[in-house]
Amino acid sequence: MPEPSHQAPQATTRVARARHDLRNPLGEIIGFAEILEEESLDPTRAGFRGTFSAMRSEARALLERLEGTLSDQRIRDEPASVERLRAEFLVRSARIRELAVQAADGCAALPDRPFLDDLARVVAAADHLSGAAPVLLDGLCDGLAGPNPDIPARNPRPGEGTLATGMPPSPERSPGAPAASAPAPGARILVVDDTEANRALLDRRLQRGGHVILHAADGMEALAQMRRQPVDLVLLDVLMPRLTGREVLLAMKADPALRHLPVIMISGLDDMQSLIGCIEDGAEDYLTKPFDPVLLNARIGASLERKRLRDSEQELLRKVREEQLKSETLLLNILPRTIADRLKAGESTIVDTFPGVSVLFADLAGFTQLSTRISASELVRLLDDLFTTFDLLAQRQGLEKIKTIGDAYMVVGGLPVPRADHAQAAAELALDMVAAVRERFSGGLNPVRIRIGISSGPVVAGVIGRHKFSYDLWGDTVNTASRMESLGEPDAIQVSAETHRLLAADYEFTRRELPQVKGKGDLTAWLLAGRRR
Numbered sequence: 001m002p003e004p005s006h007q008a009p010q011a012t013t014r015v016a017r018a019r020h021d022l023r024n025p026l027g028e029i030i031g032f033a034e035i036l037e038e039e040s041l042d043p044t045r046a047g048f049r050g051t052f053s054a055m056r057s058e059a060r061a062l063l064e065r066l067e068g069t070l071s072d073q074r075i076r077d078e079p080a081s082v083e084r085l086r087a088e089f090l091v092r093s094a095r096i097r098e099l100a101v102q103a104a105d106g107c108a109a110l111p112d113r114p115f116l117d118d119l120a121r122v123v124a125a126a127d128h129l130s131g132a133a134p135v136l137l138d139g140l141c142d143g144l145a146g147p148n149p150d151i152p153a154r155n156p157r158p159g160e161g162t163l164a165t166g167m168p169p170s171p172e173r174s175p176g177a178p179a180a181s182a183p184a185p186g187a188r189i190l191v192v193d194d195t196e197a198n199r200a201l202l203d204r205r206l207q208r209g210g211h212v213i214l215h216a217a218d219g220m221e222a223l224a225q226m227r228r229q230p231v232d233l234v235l236l237d238v239l240m241p242r243l244t245g246r247e248v249l250l251a252m253k254a255d256p257a258l259r260h261l262p263v264i265m266i267s268g269l270d271d272m273q274s275l276i277g278c279i280e281d282g283a284e285d286y287l288t289k290p291f292d293p294v295l296l297n298a299r300i301g302a303s304l305e306r307k308r309l310r311d312s313e314q315e316l317l318r319k320v321r322e323e324q325l326k327s328e329t330l331l332l333n334i335l336p337r338t339i340a341d342r343l344k345a346g347e348s349t350i351v352d353t354f355p356g357v358s359v360l361f362a363d364l365a366g367f368t369q370l371s372t373r374i375s376a377s378e379l380v381r382l383l384d385d386l387f388t389t390f391d392l393l394a395q396r397q398g399l400e401k402i403k404t405i406g407d408a409y410m411v412v413g414g415l416p417v418p419r420a421d422h423a424q425a426a427a428e429l430a431l432d433m434v435a436a437v438r439e440r441f442s443g444g445l446n447p448v449r450i451r452i453g454i455s456s457g458p459v460v461a462g463v464i465g466r467h468k469f470s471y472d473l474w475g476d477t478v479n480t481a482s483r484m485e486s487l488g489e490p491d492a493i494q495v496s497a498e499t500h501r502l503l504a505a506d507y508e509f510t511r512r513e514l515p516q517v518k519g520k521g522d523l524t525a526w527l528l529a530g531r532r533r
Contacts, residue, residue: 018136019070020268025125027290029059031201032118051103058092079141089133097126186210187232187304192222194240219243238267253282262303335471336416351462357414358426358456361485364407366448393432397425423456423502430493453484455496493528500526
Protein backbone atom coordinates (compact mmCIF):
# COMPACT_ATOMS: atom_id res chain seq x y z
CA MET A 1 0.00 0.00 0.00
CA PRO A 2 1.43 3.43 -0.89
CA GLU A 3 2.89 5.41 1.99
CA PRO A 4 0.99 8.54 3.00
CA SER A 5 2.74 11.51 1.43
CA HIS A 6 2.37 13.66 4.56
CA GLN A 7 4.63 11.26 6.46
CA ALA A 8 7.64 11.74 4.17
CA PRO A 9 9.06 14.86 5.87
CA GLN A 10 8.87 13.18 9.31
CA ALA A 11 10.56 10.03 8.05
CA THR A 12 13.30 11.93 6.31
CA THR A 13 13.90 13.93 9.48
CA ARG A 14 14.21 10.77 11.56
CA VAL A 15 16.64 9.06 9.16
CA ALA A 16 18.76 12.24 8.91
CA ARG A 17 18.75 12.61 12.69
CA ALA A 18 19.82 8.98 13.14
CA ARG A 19 22.73 9.54 10.76
CA HIS A 20 23.64 12.71 12.69
CA ASP A 21 23.53 11.11 16.14
CA LEU A 22 25.59 8.11 15.06
CA ARG A 23 28.14 10.14 13.09
CA ASN A 24 28.94 12.28 16.14
CA PRO A 25 30.47 9.53 18.35
CA LEU A 26 32.06 7.95 15.29
CA GLY A 27 33.71 11.28 14.55
CA GLU A 28 35.01 11.43 18.12
CA ILE A 29 36.53 7.95 17.84
CA ILE A 30 38.10 8.64 14.45
CA GLY A 31 39.44 12.03 15.55
CA PHE A 32 40.98 10.87 18.82
CA ALA A 33 42.36 7.70 17.16
CA GLU A 34 44.09 9.87 14.53
CA ILE A 35 45.57 12.07 17.25
CA LEU A 36 46.74 9.01 19.17
CA GLU A 37 48.41 7.63 16.04
CA GLU A 38 50.18 10.93 15.44
CA GLU A 39 51.36 11.11 19.06
CA SER A 40 52.67 7.54 19.09
CA LEU A 41 55.48 8.23 16.61
CA ASP A 42 58.01 8.11 19.45
CA PRO A 43 59.82 4.74 19.27
CA THR A 44 59.05 4.09 22.95
CA ARG A 45 55.34 4.28 22.18
CA ALA A 46 55.28 2.82 18.68
CA GLY A 47 53.85 -0.43 20.00
CA PHE A 48 50.48 1.24 20.51
CA ARG A 49 50.13 2.48 16.93
CA GLY A 50 48.65 -0.76 15.63
CA THR A 51 45.92 -0.65 18.28
CA PHE A 52 45.14 2.98 17.57
CA SER A 53 45.03 2.27 13.83
CA ALA A 54 42.66 -0.66 14.41
CA MET A 55 40.32 1.58 16.45
CA ARG A 56 40.26 4.11 13.63
CA SER A 57 39.68 1.42 10.99
CA GLU A 58 36.74 -0.04 12.93
CA ALA A 59 35.13 3.40 13.23
CA ARG A 60 35.79 4.18 9.55
CA ALA A 61 34.18 0.91 8.52
CA LEU A 62 31.12 1.72 10.61
CA LEU A 63 30.92 5.19 9.07
CA GLU A 64 31.02 3.78 5.55
CA ARG A 65 28.28 1.23 6.40
CA LEU A 66 26.23 4.01 7.98
CA GLU A 67 26.49 6.20 4.87
CA GLY A 68 25.64 3.28 2.59
CA THR A 69 22.65 2.06 4.58
CA LEU A 70 20.82 5.00 6.15
CA SER A 71 18.98 6.58 3.26
CA ASP A 72 15.23 6.62 2.73
CA GLN A 73 15.46 4.76 -0.58
CA ARG A 74 17.86 2.06 0.68
CA ILE A 75 15.70 1.39 3.76
CA ARG A 76 12.57 1.08 1.64
CA ASP A 77 14.32 -1.22 -0.87
CA GLU A 78 16.08 -3.37 1.72
CA PRO A 79 14.61 -3.05 5.24
CA ALA A 80 16.83 -5.88 6.51
CA SER A 81 19.89 -3.70 5.96
CA VAL A 82 18.95 -1.65 9.03
CA GLU A 83 19.00 -4.73 11.25
CA ARG A 84 22.38 -5.76 9.83
CA LEU A 85 23.69 -2.26 10.49
CA ARG A 86 22.40 -2.42 14.07
CA ALA A 87 24.22 -5.70 14.66
CA GLU A 88 27.40 -4.35 13.10
CA PHE A 89 27.31 -1.27 15.35
CA LEU A 90 27.05 -3.48 18.42
CA VAL A 91 29.92 -5.72 17.33
CA ARG A 92 32.30 -3.02 16.13
CA SER A 93 31.62 -0.61 19.02
CA ALA A 94 32.40 -3.46 21.42
CA ARG A 95 35.60 -4.14 19.46
CA ILE A 96 36.58 -0.46 19.62
CA ARG A 97 35.98 -0.42 23.36
CA GLU A 98 38.02 -3.56 23.81
CA LEU A 99 40.94 -2.08 21.83
CA ALA A 100 40.82 1.17 23.82
CA VAL A 101 40.76 -0.62 27.19
CA GLN A 102 43.58 -2.90 26.04
CA ALA A 103 45.70 0.11 25.05
CA ALA A 104 44.83 1.88 28.30
CA ASP A 105 46.04 -1.11 30.34
CA GLY A 106 49.36 -0.93 28.53
CA CYS A 107 49.64 2.87 28.90
CA ALA A 108 48.88 2.73 32.63
CA ALA A 109 51.92 0.53 33.12
CA LEU A 110 54.28 3.15 31.62
CA PRO A 111 55.98 5.70 33.90
CA ASP A 112 54.38 8.75 32.29
CA ARG A 113 50.97 7.02 31.77
CA PRO A 114 50.39 8.54 28.28
CA PHE A 115 47.21 8.66 26.19
CA LEU A 116 44.77 7.84 29.02
CA ASP A 117 42.55 10.92 28.58
CA ASP A 118 42.02 10.31 24.87
CA LEU A 119 41.47 6.58 25.35
CA ALA A 120 38.86 7.39 28.01
CA ARG A 121 37.03 9.50 25.44
CA VAL A 122 37.15 6.67 22.90
CA VAL A 123 35.67 4.27 25.47
CA ALA A 124 32.89 6.78 26.29
CA ALA A 125 32.09 7.23 22.57
CA ALA A 126 32.04 3.46 22.01
CA ASP A 127 29.70 3.01 24.99
CA HIS A 128 27.44 5.71 23.59
CA LEU A 129 27.38 3.98 20.20
CA SER A 130 26.43 0.61 21.67
CA GLY A 131 23.61 2.24 23.67
CA ALA A 132 22.33 4.66 21.03
CA ALA A 133 22.43 2.42 17.93
CA PRO A 134 19.56 0.12 19.02
CA VAL A 135 17.38 3.09 20.03
CA LEU A 136 18.07 5.00 16.83
CA LEU A 137 17.82 2.06 14.42
CA ASP A 138 15.10 -0.17 15.93
CA GLY A 139 11.84 0.45 14.13
CA LEU A 140 13.45 2.86 11.68
CA CYS A 141 11.78 1.08 8.76
CA ASP A 142 8.38 1.52 10.41
CA GLY A 143 9.28 5.15 11.06
CA LEU A 144 9.20 5.84 7.35
CA ALA A 145 5.44 5.47 7.56
CA GLY A 146 4.89 6.48 11.15
CA PRO A 147 5.39 9.29 13.60
CA ASN A 148 8.82 10.64 14.47
CA PRO A 149 9.75 9.41 17.98
CA ASP A 150 11.96 11.23 20.42
CA ILE A 151 15.63 10.52 19.80
CA PRO A 152 18.08 10.71 22.69
CA ALA A 153 20.60 13.50 22.47
CA ARG A 154 24.29 12.90 22.88
CA ASN A 155 25.12 13.86 26.49
CA PRO A 156 28.17 13.06 28.59
CA ARG A 157 27.69 9.59 30.03
CA PRO A 158 28.36 8.65 33.66
CA GLY A 159 32.03 7.86 34.02
CA GLU A 160 33.06 9.76 30.89
CA GLY A 161 36.69 10.75 31.39
CA THR A 162 37.59 7.52 33.22
CA LEU A 163 38.01 4.07 31.75
CA ALA A 164 35.88 1.07 32.71
CA THR A 165 39.02 -0.52 34.10
CA GLY A 166 38.84 1.95 36.99
CA MET A 167 42.00 3.84 36.03
CA PRO A 168 41.91 7.58 36.84
CA PRO A 169 42.55 10.19 34.16
CA SER A 170 46.15 10.76 33.21
CA PRO A 171 48.00 13.10 35.58
CA GLU A 172 49.34 15.00 32.54
CA ARG A 173 46.26 17.24 32.33
CA SER A 174 42.53 17.20 32.98
CA PRO A 175 40.20 16.32 30.09
CA GLY A 176 39.86 19.18 27.60
CA ALA A 177 42.53 21.35 29.27
CA PRO A 178 45.24 22.88 27.04
CA ALA A 179 48.41 20.87 26.75
CA ALA A 180 51.34 22.22 28.74
CA SER A 181 53.38 22.54 25.56
CA ALA A 182 50.73 24.43 23.59
CA PRO A 183 52.15 26.60 20.78
CA ALA A 184 52.31 30.36 21.00
CA PRO A 185 48.89 32.06 20.76
CA GLY A 186 47.57 32.67 17.26
CA ALA A 187 43.98 33.34 16.24
CA ARG A 188 41.25 33.34 18.88
CA ILE A 189 38.79 30.62 17.80
CA LEU A 190 35.48 30.06 19.56
CA VAL A 191 34.29 26.42 19.40
CA VAL A 192 30.52 26.18 19.93
CA ASP A 193 29.20 22.64 20.45
CA ASP A 194 26.86 21.14 23.05
CA THR A 195 28.94 17.93 23.20
CA GLU A 196 32.00 18.21 25.42
CA ALA A 197 33.90 15.49 23.54
CA ASN A 198 33.48 17.37 20.25
CA ARG A 199 34.83 20.56 21.85
CA ALA A 200 37.79 18.62 23.29
CA LEU A 201 38.59 17.04 19.91
CA LEU A 202 38.58 20.41 18.13
CA ASP A 203 40.58 21.86 20.99
CA ARG A 204 43.33 19.27 20.48
CA ARG A 205 43.40 19.81 16.73
CA LEU A 206 43.37 23.60 16.80
CA GLN A 207 45.99 24.04 19.50
CA ARG A 208 48.49 22.44 17.16
CA GLY A 209 48.02 25.43 14.87
CA GLY A 210 49.03 27.80 17.67
CA HIS A 211 45.49 29.09 18.19
CA VAL A 212 43.84 30.23 21.40
CA ILE A 213 40.69 28.14 21.86
CA LEU A 214 37.54 29.39 23.59
CA HIS A 215 34.54 27.15 24.29
CA ALA A 216 30.77 27.57 24.48
CA ALA A 217 28.31 24.77 25.19
CA ASP A 218 25.29 26.48 23.58
CA GLY A 219 24.30 29.42 21.42
CA MET A 220 23.38 31.81 24.22
CA GLU A 221 26.76 31.34 25.86
CA ALA A 222 28.48 31.77 22.48
CA LEU A 223 26.81 35.13 21.79
CA ALA A 224 27.66 36.33 25.29
CA GLN A 225 31.32 35.40 24.83
CA MET A 226 31.57 37.09 21.43
CA ARG A 227 30.17 40.31 22.87
CA ARG A 228 32.49 40.13 25.87
CA GLN A 229 35.88 39.45 24.24
CA PRO A 230 37.56 39.56 20.82
CA VAL A 231 37.18 36.49 18.60
CA ASP A 232 38.71 35.86 15.15
CA LEU A 233 36.69 32.83 14.02
CA VAL A 234 33.69 30.80 15.19
CA LEU A 235 33.28 27.05 14.65
CA LEU A 236 29.55 26.62 15.13
CA ASP A 237 27.61 23.37 15.56
CA VAL A 238 24.25 23.32 13.77
CA LEU A 239 22.13 21.24 16.17
CA MET A 240 22.19 22.65 19.72
CA PRO A 241 19.68 23.22 22.54
CA ARG A 242 18.24 26.68 23.35
CA LEU A 243 19.52 28.25 20.13
CA THR A 244 20.43 26.30 17.00
CA GLY A 245 23.61 27.15 15.16
CA ARG A 246 21.61 28.79 12.39
CA GLU A 247 19.78 30.99 14.92
CA VAL A 248 23.12 32.00 16.41
CA LEU A 249 24.39 32.81 12.91
CA LEU A 250 21.35 35.00 12.17
CA ALA A 251 21.78 36.81 15.51
CA MET A 252 25.42 37.51 14.66
CA LYS A 253 24.59 38.89 11.23
CA ALA A 254 21.97 41.19 12.79
CA ASP A 255 24.53 42.59 15.24
CA PRO A 256 26.80 45.31 13.72
CA ALA A 257 29.58 44.37 16.15
CA LEU A 258 29.53 40.67 15.12
CA ARG A 259 28.29 40.57 11.54
CA HIS A 260 31.78 40.50 9.97
CA LEU A 261 33.07 37.70 12.20
CA PRO A 262 33.74 34.58 10.03
CA VAL A 263 31.73 31.47 10.91
CA ILE A 264 32.38 27.88 9.83
CA MET A 265 29.36 25.64 10.41
CA ILE A 266 30.13 22.12 11.68
CA SER A 267 27.46 19.46 11.73
CA GLY A 268 26.91 15.73 11.72
CA LEU A 269 23.91 16.37 9.49
CA ASP A 270 24.56 15.63 5.84
CA ASP A 271 21.51 17.65 4.74
CA MET A 272 22.91 19.78 1.93
CA GLN A 273 19.91 22.16 1.95
CA SER A 274 20.57 22.97 5.60
CA LEU A 275 24.23 23.72 4.88
CA ILE A 276 23.36 25.80 1.82
CA GLY A 277 20.92 27.77 3.99
CA CYS A 278 23.71 28.51 6.47
CA ILE A 279 25.95 29.77 3.66
CA GLU A 280 23.10 31.96 2.38
CA ASP A 281 22.66 33.32 5.90
CA GLY A 282 26.29 34.44 5.93
CA ALA A 283 28.44 31.50 7.07
CA GLU A 284 31.95 31.54 5.64
CA ASP A 285 32.17 27.77 5.11
CA TYR A 286 30.99 24.43 6.50
CA LEU A 287 32.38 21.06 7.53
CA THR A 288 30.55 17.80 8.14
CA LYS A 289 31.46 15.46 10.99
CA PRO A 290 33.64 13.53 11.15
CA PHE A 291 35.93 16.10 9.53
CA ASP A 292 39.26 15.49 7.89
CA PRO A 293 41.96 17.32 9.90
CA VAL A 294 43.73 18.52 6.74
CA LEU A 295 40.47 19.92 5.38
CA LEU A 296 39.68 21.48 8.78
CA ASN A 297 43.03 23.29 8.87
CA ALA A 298 42.71 24.38 5.24
CA ARG A 299 39.26 25.89 5.71
CA ILE A 300 40.20 27.55 8.99
CA GLY A 301 43.33 28.96 7.35
CA ALA A 302 41.34 30.27 4.39
CA SER A 303 38.70 31.86 6.66
CA LEU A 304 41.34 33.51 8.86
CA GLU A 305 43.20 34.80 5.80
CA ARG A 306 39.99 36.36 4.44
CA LYS A 307 39.40 37.92 7.87
CA ARG A 308 42.98 39.21 7.93
CA LEU A 309 42.53 40.79 4.51
CA ARG A 310 39.23 42.31 5.54
CA ASP A 311 40.72 43.63 8.79
CA SER A 312 43.60 45.13 6.79
CA GLU A 313 41.11 46.71 4.42
CA GLN A 314 39.08 48.13 7.33
CA GLU A 315 42.24 49.49 8.95
CA LEU A 316 43.24 51.09 5.65
CA LEU A 317 39.77 52.60 5.28
CA ARG A 318 39.98 53.90 8.86
CA LYS A 319 43.31 55.58 8.09
CA VAL A 320 41.90 57.01 4.86
CA ARG A 321 38.92 58.41 6.78
CA GLU A 322 41.27 59.91 9.36
CA GLU A 323 43.33 61.56 6.63
CA GLN A 324 40.18 62.79 4.90
CA LEU A 325 39.02 64.29 8.20
CA LYS A 326 42.38 66.00 8.66
CA SER A 327 42.27 67.33 5.10
CA GLU A 328 38.70 68.53 5.53
CA THR A 329 39.55 70.21 8.84
CA LEU A 330 42.49 71.94 7.16
CA LEU A 331 40.30 72.95 4.24
CA LEU A 332 37.67 74.41 6.59
CA ASN A 333 40.40 76.46 8.26
CA ILE A 334 40.95 78.10 4.87
CA LEU A 335 37.49 78.14 3.29
CA PRO A 336 33.88 78.41 4.46
CA ARG A 337 32.16 75.00 4.56
CA THR A 338 29.77 75.74 1.69
CA ILE A 339 32.66 76.86 -0.52
CA ALA A 340 34.73 73.80 0.44
CA ASP A 341 31.76 71.55 -0.43
CA ARG A 342 31.46 73.20 -3.84
CA LEU A 343 35.17 72.67 -4.53
CA LYS A 344 34.92 68.99 -3.51
CA ALA A 345 31.88 68.65 -5.78
CA GLY A 346 34.05 69.64 -8.76
CA GLU A 347 33.51 73.36 -9.27
CA SER A 348 36.75 74.82 -10.63
CA THR A 349 35.84 78.52 -10.56
CA ILE A 350 33.88 79.94 -7.65
CA VAL A 351 32.77 83.61 -7.86
CA ASP A 352 29.68 85.01 -6.10
CA THR A 353 28.17 88.46 -5.76
CA PHE A 354 26.53 89.46 -2.46
CA PRO A 355 24.41 92.65 -2.37
CA GLY A 356 24.66 93.24 1.36
CA VAL A 357 27.43 92.26 3.78
CA SER A 358 29.45 93.89 6.56
CA VAL A 359 33.26 93.77 6.38
CA LEU A 360 35.34 94.27 9.54
CA PHE A 361 39.06 95.07 9.67
CA ALA A 362 40.99 95.15 12.94
CA ASP A 363 44.59 96.13 13.62
CA LEU A 364 46.65 96.16 16.82
CA ALA A 365 48.02 99.61 17.63
CA GLY A 366 51.35 99.49 19.50
CA PHE A 367 52.06 95.93 18.48
CA THR A 368 55.05 96.89 16.29
CA GLN A 369 56.74 98.60 19.24
CA LEU A 370 55.98 95.60 21.44
CA SER A 371 57.59 93.23 18.93
CA THR A 372 60.97 94.96 19.41
CA ARG A 373 60.93 94.32 23.17
CA ILE A 374 59.92 90.62 23.37
CA SER A 375 61.29 87.44 21.81
CA ALA A 376 59.96 86.03 18.55
CA SER A 377 58.44 82.99 20.28
CA GLU A 378 56.68 85.20 22.85
CA LEU A 379 55.40 87.40 20.04
CA VAL A 380 53.95 84.48 18.11
CA ARG A 381 52.39 82.96 21.25
CA LEU A 382 50.77 86.29 22.15
CA LEU A 383 49.39 86.80 18.64
CA ASP A 384 48.14 83.22 18.44
CA ASP A 385 46.38 83.52 21.79
CA LEU A 386 44.72 86.80 20.82
CA PHE A 387 43.63 85.71 17.34
CA THR A 388 42.30 82.42 18.74
CA THR A 389 40.11 84.50 21.04
CA PHE A 390 38.95 86.56 18.03
CA ASP A 391 38.15 83.34 16.13
CA LEU A 392 35.96 82.06 18.96
CA LEU A 393 34.16 85.43 19.24
CA ALA A 394 33.56 85.48 15.46
CA GLN A 395 32.27 81.90 15.53
CA ARG A 396 29.89 82.81 18.35
CA GLN A 397 28.44 85.62 16.21
CA GLY A 398 28.22 83.40 13.10
CA LEU A 399 30.72 85.46 11.12
CA GLU A 400 33.26 84.23 8.58
CA LYS A 401 36.95 84.88 9.17
CA ILE A 402 38.63 85.74 5.86
CA LYS A 403 42.31 86.11 6.73
CA THR A 404 45.01 87.61 8.91
CA ILE A 405 47.94 89.67 7.67
CA GLY A 406 50.55 90.25 10.33
CA ASP A 407 48.66 91.74 13.25
CA ALA A 408 45.63 92.64 11.09
CA TYR A 409 42.41 90.62 11.22
CA MET A 410 39.58 90.52 8.61
CA VAL A 411 36.10 89.08 9.08
CA VAL A 412 32.79 89.40 7.23
CA GLY A 413 29.11 88.90 8.02
CA GLY A 414 26.46 87.96 5.47
CA LEU A 415 28.38 85.45 3.34
CA PRO A 416 28.70 82.80 2.07
CA VAL A 417 25.22 82.37 3.62
CA PRO A 418 23.30 85.69 3.40
CA ARG A 419 21.78 87.09 6.61
CA ALA A 420 19.79 90.27 7.28
CA ASP A 421 21.52 91.16 10.57
CA HIS A 422 25.08 91.12 9.24
CA ALA A 423 25.79 94.67 10.48
CA GLN A 424 24.52 93.91 14.02
CA ALA A 425 26.67 90.77 14.18
CA ALA A 426 29.76 92.71 13.06
CA ALA A 427 29.07 95.43 15.66
CA GLU A 428 28.74 92.88 18.47
CA LEU A 429 31.99 91.22 17.43
CA ALA A 430 33.77 94.59 17.37
CA LEU A 431 32.62 95.43 20.91
CA ASP A 432 33.73 91.99 22.14
CA MET A 433 37.15 92.35 20.46
CA VAL A 434 37.79 95.72 22.10
CA ALA A 435 36.87 94.27 25.50
CA ALA A 436 39.10 91.23 24.92
CA VAL A 437 42.17 93.37 24.07
CA ARG A 438 41.61 95.65 27.05
CA GLU A 439 41.39 92.66 29.37
CA ARG A 440 44.45 90.98 27.86
CA PHE A 441 46.73 94.02 28.15
CA SER A 442 45.30 95.82 31.16
CA GLY A 443 47.98 96.89 33.66
CA GLY A 444 50.83 95.78 31.40
CA LEU A 445 54.04 97.66 30.80
CA ASN A 446 53.54 97.34 27.05
CA PRO A 447 49.99 98.53 26.29
CA VAL A 448 48.46 97.26 23.05
CA ARG A 449 45.17 98.65 21.77
CA ILE A 450 42.96 97.80 18.83
CA ARG A 451 41.52 99.83 15.92
CA ILE A 452 38.45 98.48 14.16
CA GLY A 453 36.73 99.61 10.97
CA ILE A 454 33.42 98.37 9.53
CA SER A 455 31.70 99.04 6.23
CA SER A 456 28.52 97.53 4.75
CA GLY A 457 27.45 97.05 1.14
CA PRO A 458 27.92 94.77 -1.89
CA VAL A 459 31.02 92.63 -2.49
CA VAL A 460 32.34 90.01 -4.89
CA ALA A 461 33.70 86.86 -3.23
CA GLY A 462 35.58 83.93 -4.70
CA VAL A 463 38.40 81.44 -4.54
CA ILE A 464 41.72 82.43 -6.07
CA GLY A 465 44.78 80.29 -6.69
CA ARG A 466 45.18 76.61 -7.51
CA HIS A 467 47.76 75.35 -5.02
CA LYS A 468 47.78 77.75 -2.08
CA PHE A 469 44.26 78.98 -2.76
CA SER A 470 42.30 81.40 -0.59
CA TYR A 471 38.80 82.80 -0.27
CA ASP A 472 38.79 86.57 -0.60
CA LEU A 473 36.55 89.61 -1.10
CA TRP A 474 36.68 92.54 -3.54
CA GLY A 475 34.77 95.75 -4.01
CA ASP A 476 34.35 99.28 -2.71
CA THR A 477 32.85 97.99 0.56
CA VAL A 478 36.13 96.19 1.32
CA ASN A 479 38.20 99.29 0.52
CA THR A 480 35.98 101.51 2.66
CA ALA A 481 36.19 99.10 5.62
CA SER A 482 39.98 99.18 5.32
CA ARG A 483 39.93 103.03 5.33
CA MET A 484 37.65 103.04 8.37
CA GLU A 485 40.20 100.97 10.27
CA SER A 486 43.38 102.75 9.16
CA LEU A 487 41.90 106.22 9.86
CA GLY A 488 40.36 105.16 13.13
CA GLU A 489 41.53 105.69 16.68
CA PRO A 490 42.90 103.14 19.20
CA ASP A 491 40.22 101.47 21.32
CA ALA A 492 37.59 102.74 18.85
CA ILE A 493 35.22 101.21 16.31
CA GLN A 494 34.77 103.41 13.24
CA VAL A 495 32.00 102.56 10.77
CA SER A 496 30.91 103.85 7.37
CA ALA A 497 27.72 105.81 6.69
CA GLU A 498 25.95 102.70 5.34
CA THR A 499 26.83 100.66 8.43
CA HIS A 500 25.66 103.56 10.64
CA ARG A 501 22.33 103.60 8.79
CA LEU A 502 21.83 99.91 9.54
CA LEU A 503 22.76 100.23 13.23
CA ALA A 504 21.52 103.68 14.28
CA ALA A 505 18.36 102.38 15.90
CA ASP A 506 20.18 100.06 18.32
CA TYR A 507 23.58 101.64 19.01
CA GLU A 508 25.04 104.96 20.16
CA PHE A 509 27.36 106.80 17.72
CA THR A 510 29.54 109.87 17.54
CA ARG A 511 29.85 111.61 14.18
CA ARG A 512 33.29 112.17 12.72
CA GLU A 513 34.38 113.90 9.52
CA LEU A 514 37.29 112.49 7.48
CA PRO A 515 38.70 114.96 4.96
CA GLN A 516 40.35 113.92 1.75
CA VAL A 517 40.32 110.16 2.21
CA LYS A 518 42.49 108.55 -0.46
CA GLY A 519 40.32 107.50 -3.38
CA LYS A 520 37.18 108.73 -1.57
CA GLY A 521 37.39 112.41 -0.94
CA ASP A 522 35.65 113.81 2.13
CA LEU A 523 33.83 111.15 4.16
CA THR A 524 31.52 111.14 7.16
CA ALA A 525 32.31 108.31 9.56
CA TRP A 526 30.79 107.27 12.86
CA LEU A 527 32.42 106.00 16.06
CA LEU A 528 30.45 103.20 17.66
CA ALA A 529 30.16 104.04 21.36
CA GLY A 530 28.02 101.12 22.50
CA ARG A 531 24.55 99.64 22.65
CA ARG A 532 21.52 101.86 23.30
CA ARG A 533 20.08 101.33 26.77
